Amino acid sequence: MDKLFIVIPAYNEEENIRSIIKDWYPIVDKIGNESKLVIIDDGSKDSTYLAMQEEARTRPAFEPLTKPNGGHGATVLYGYNYGIGQGADYIFQTDSDGQTLPEEFWKFWELRKEYAMVIGHRKGRQDGFSRLFVTKILKLVLLICFHVSLKDSNTPFRLMKAEILEQNIKLIPDDYNLSNVLLSVIYGKKRLSVKYLPITFRPRQGGVNSINMRKIFHIGRQAVKDFSAIDKYIS
Numbered sequence: 001m002d003k004l005f006i007v008i009p010a011y012n013e014e015e016n017i018r019s020i021i022k023d024w025y026p027i028v029d030k031i032g033n034e035s036k037l038v039i040i041d042d043g044s045k046d047s048t049y050l051a052m053q054e055e056a057r058t059r060p061a062f063e064p065l066t067k068p069n070g071g072h073g074a075t076v077l078y079g080y081n082y083g084i085g086q087g088a089d090y091i092f093q094t095d096s097d098g099q100t101l102p103e104e105f106w107k108f109w110e111l112r113k114e115y116a117m118v119i120g121h122r123k124g125r126q127d128g129f130s131r132l133f134v135t136k137i138l139k140l141v142l143l144i145c146f147h148v149s150l151k152d153s154n155t156p157f158r159l160m161k162a163e164i165l166e167q168n169i170k171l172i173p174d175d176y177n178l179s180n181v182l183l184s185v186i187y188g189k190k191r192l193s194v195k196y197l198p199i200t201f202r203p204r205q206g207g208v209n210s211i212n213m214r215k216i217f218h219i220g221r222q223a224v225k226d227f228s229a230i231d232k233y234i235s
Contacts, residue, residue, distance in 0.1 A: 001032065001033040002033060003089045003163075004031050004088065005028075005030055005082075006024055006035075006038065008039045008040070008093065008095065009039075009040050009042055009095065010042065010044065011043070011044050011069070012044045013045045013097070014044075014048050014051060016097060017039070017051050017052060020098060021055045025061065027102060029059075034061075036061055036062070036083075036121070036232060037059075037061060039064055040064075040066070040078055041065065041097065042069050043066070043068045043070070065079075070175055071175070072177070073175070073178055073179040074179070077175075079091075080165060083167045088162045092158065092159045093158050095156040100120070100156065104120075104199050104200060107197060110196060114193070115162070115195045116187060117160045117183075117187055117192070117193075118195045119152070119184050120201075121155065121199065123198040138154065139151075142185060142186060144169070148185060149187055149188075152196065164192065168186045168190070169183070172175050172186075
């Protein structure tokens with residue numbers, strides 16, 4: 001019997017969070033076997049966590065968590081470790097901005113036993129030229145730093161075998177900002193079985209994006225330094 005944990009980080013998503021819960025909860029409810037929807041509030045300054053608590057009252061398979069603000073990557077790692085600690089067989093991660101579609105999950109689920117990770121490829125993405133540009137630059141940086149070519153390393157739509165994730169998550173520094181990118185690199189470097197599937201990637205469905213080009217530039221510059229230091233540990 002397969003136990004799934006859906007992990008979703010959230011920060012200041014009071015406009016989106018109720019619809020996100022409504023969209024993704026039916027998946028764990030259908031799969032059953034103590035599967036959980038886990039949303040981690042990353043120290044939001046708005047009513048995100050309050051809304052999560054209210055929604056949990058009528059959804060027994062929904063676990064709202066909260067923690068001090070640490071950024072997207074650290075919150076994703078927190079969710080992964082929580083799912084592993086709770087005995088999940090599979091962990092799926094997406095984001096709380098409504099850009100991904102829950103109905104596209106099932107084609108990933110069908111392939112869960114065949115691959116260590118099934119990850120979305122954002123084909124025809126609709127979130128702006130700047131984001132697409134950053135993705136292309138990131139692909140080049142990863143090729144230079146790690147000598148791996150990855151189709152879409154940072155997609156927030158990935159299904160992973162928890163046992164394999166547990167073995168490899170230890171290689172990622174605590175509170176690392178680009179944890180999903182580094183996971184994709186590790187799987188690529190180790191030649192683990194990974195399948196890319198095209199997914200829909202819509203514009204943000206509400207709220208304000210906390211990432212701007214200035215932050216992206218700062219993160220990118222730091223990432224190059226970090227990648228160079230980390231490479232020797234995952235080769």
